[in-house]
Amino acid sequence: MMETRRLLAVTELDHLADLPGPHPGGTGAQGHALDRVLATLSGERFLDRYWGRDCYQDTGEPDRFHHLLPWDELNRLLDGHRAWPLRMQVAKAGRSLPPSSYVEPIPGRGTGREPVLRVGGVKLHARLREGATLVFGSVDEAVPAVRDLAEALEHDLSAEVFVNLYASWGEVGAFDPHWDDHDGLILQIYGRKEWQLFGVGRPVPLPGDEPLNECPPVPSRQFELREGEALYVPRGHWHAVRPVGGTTVHLTFGFRRPVVEDFLKWVAERQRRHPEARFDLPLTGWDDETAVRLSTLRDRIGALLTEDGLRRYVAERDAHAQARPRHALPYAASGDFPPDAVVVLAAPRPVALHEDGSRCVIVSAGKRYDFDAVCAPLLRRLLERTPWRLDELVRDDDGGGPSSEESRELVAELLRHGLLRLGPTSQPLPAGASDRKGR
Known part of the structure; x- marks a missing residue:
């Protein structure tokens, strides 16, 4: 044998x-994942004109996003959900409601230990009838169709992707006007919402940044995002969202991309392998030996702050991304x-x-x-x-x-x-x- x-x-x-250079941006036989979302503009054109630069509203057939979140899927999600504080919240008029207003302990469990909680149907439905908004974070981890689209977008855009769900039945916004530290692609699944865009509040913000200014009192654009439409909002752009009555559900796909600071950290981290970066600094004063070491490091760092260095950084980042x-x-x-x-x-x-x-x-x-x-x-x-x-x-x-x-x-x-x-x-x-x- x-x-x-x-x-x-x-x-x-x-x-x-x-690693040998960046991976090619091939999107496979199905084309770019953005083409599954955008109806009036190609994914390639969107990236050239709007990605990271400006807001964009896309129109389409009213039912084109229904497959992402059928009502049976949302109900199943809530029926089986243990109300993890970081996963779910109910918000109204700019504040999050206390979990006790929509969750309840599971009878007969949790004796002598942390109580086990679940979403209370009667409680949650009452809060929603009162105008609150249900926010379910990282819904891509729980809904297969949303996960599939998030994976495709992450692959084709080389960006970290997470998806939040927002559902409401009233006319009260969940949050005050704000900007986010990540780009957002909003898909209006059911119903409609009023959007106000106010322009850039903090150019290219990073997590933890504070606003440079207050939200302008008058929006530059105000419109209704209707069922089957999509909206892209780059990070740092002031916006406010308000339901306009009736059923309204949307998904926000959040994108986090590497910034120049990440590249600089990568360059600095790679110096750790060299002895010149490991010696103590002479806190009592400058000396010739330190000057030689810093000159060597400056040359190495300069060699990485190049197009080739950036390509290597992208290759390493993509190679370590986890599915x-x-x-x-x-x-x-x-x-x-x-x-x-x-x-x-x-x-x-x-x-x-x-x-x-x-x-x-x-x-x-x-x-x-x-x-x-x-x-x-x-x-x-x-x-x-x-x-x-x-x-x-x-x-x-x-x-x-x-x-x-x-x-x-x-x-x-x-x-x-x-x-x-x-x-x-x-x-x-x-x-x-x-x-x-x-x-």
Whole structure:
């Protein structure tokens, strides 16, 4: 019996590893994730004209976001929710209501320990009828369709993405006029809300910054954001939001991107490996030895404050980004995946296939994957980021590539490490579906 070749070695990525340039911004066969959200402007045009610069309102069909948050999904979320203080709040007229006004202890539990809380249906509904707004943080962790879109946006924009839900039935705003330290993309799922935009309050703010000025008394723009419309608000822009009666629900996708300060911290951190950055400072006065050390550091820092240094920083940042957890029980625990299972690349950021003679390398989610060069055709299929049926993906390669048995074991190992995950549909794709989607 022929011995199975060892096709893959996986190692943890050194935090200060030098990586080969940035990963390409390929978006796969489905196009840019922004094209799933914007109806009147392409994602590419939006990035060129508005991203990080100015507000943008997008129109569309009223029901185009309903699939993200069906009412059954929201009700399920609240029915099973333990009211974690950092996850959920109910707010009205600029203040958060005390949790006791909408949560209750679970009877018969918590004796002699911290009480276990849940959302009280009667209490919560009363607060909502009184005009309060339900705010559910990080809803992308709990609602599959929202999570899928958040993952796609994070991949294509190379940004940290989180999603908050806002639901209300009154005419009282939840918060006073404010600006945020992150960009926001608002999707109006149901109903409508009044928005007021006042212009820039703090240019390119960072977390913890205080306002430079007070909110202007008169908005520069005032309009209703209607069902099926989207609004982009860059960080630092004053805005106020008010429901206008009836049912209104929107999702805010928050984006945090690296800033120049992050790049500078990366440059400084990389000096720790050099002795010149580790010596004590001569607090009694300047000396020639210190001057030589600082001159050496200045040269090293200058070499990193370049286009090449920025590319290396981006590559390292993307390589260490972690994917959201995805569970695939019972298969993930048993390690036995059915032949009609659907798999898809799970990398949270764009990845590149670096080929070097007898080996090829992928770096993702803090791990380095070293493959035998014969795996390159299979890897190129996976990097398309389209779902593949397992039996289609691992078929025998007559051109000297891995056998079906080797490919199956390779895919199983990639599933165990999290580079692959089970696909987004519970229904297996028909044979050849991956080929059609990729084209």
